[in-house]
C-alpha cells in the first residue's frame with residue numbers, strides 16, 4: 001500500500017492557551033486514529049512543525065482538516081511524498097511548555113520513545129529529508145527551552 005508523508009511548518013495564532021492545545025490534541029488524535037494517520041506534532045510556543053503519514057486518501061482528508069484549522073496561519077509545506085512503509089506507528093505531540101497539561105506530558109513521554117528510534121535512523125543515514133527536518137526542529141526547540 002502507498003502512504004503519503006507530509007511535513008509543514010506553520011505559525012500559531014496569537015493567544016493560544018493550554019486548553020486550546022489540549023482540544024487540538026484530543027480532536028486530532030481521535031481523527032488520526034480512525035484514519036490510520038501517524039506522526040508527530042511539535043509546538044515551540046510560536047510555531048508548529050508537523051510530520052504525518054497515512055494511506056493516501058485518509059492523509060489528504062486529515063491534511064484538509066489541518067489546512068482549515070483556525071489555530072494556525074502561514075502553513076508552509078516542506079515535504080510531500082509517497083512512502084511504501086510507514087515510519088511511525090503512533091501519533092505524538094510535544095510542546096516546549098514544561099507546565100503543559102497531564103495529557104501533553106503523556107504525549108511528550110510517548111514522543112521521547114519514538115525520538116530515540118528516529119535519532120538512530122537519521123544517525124545511520126536512513127532517514128528521509130522530512131525526518132531530518134523534524135529532528136532539526138526538535139533540537140532547536142530543546143536548545144532554546
Ligand SMILES: Cc1cc2nc3c(=O)[nH]c(=O)nc-3n(C[C@H](O)[C@H](O)[C@H](O)COP(=O)(O)O)c2cc1C
Nearest residue numbers: 023024027028031032048062065066069070071072
Ligand atoms: C498545528 C495543527 C495540527 C493539527 N493536526 C491535526 C491532525 O493531525 N489531525 C486532525 O484530524 N486534525 C488536526 N488539526 C486540526 C485540529 O484538530 C482542529 O484545528 C482543532 O480541533 C480545532 O478546531 P478549529 O481549528 O476548527 O477551531 C490540526 C490543527 C493544527 C493547528
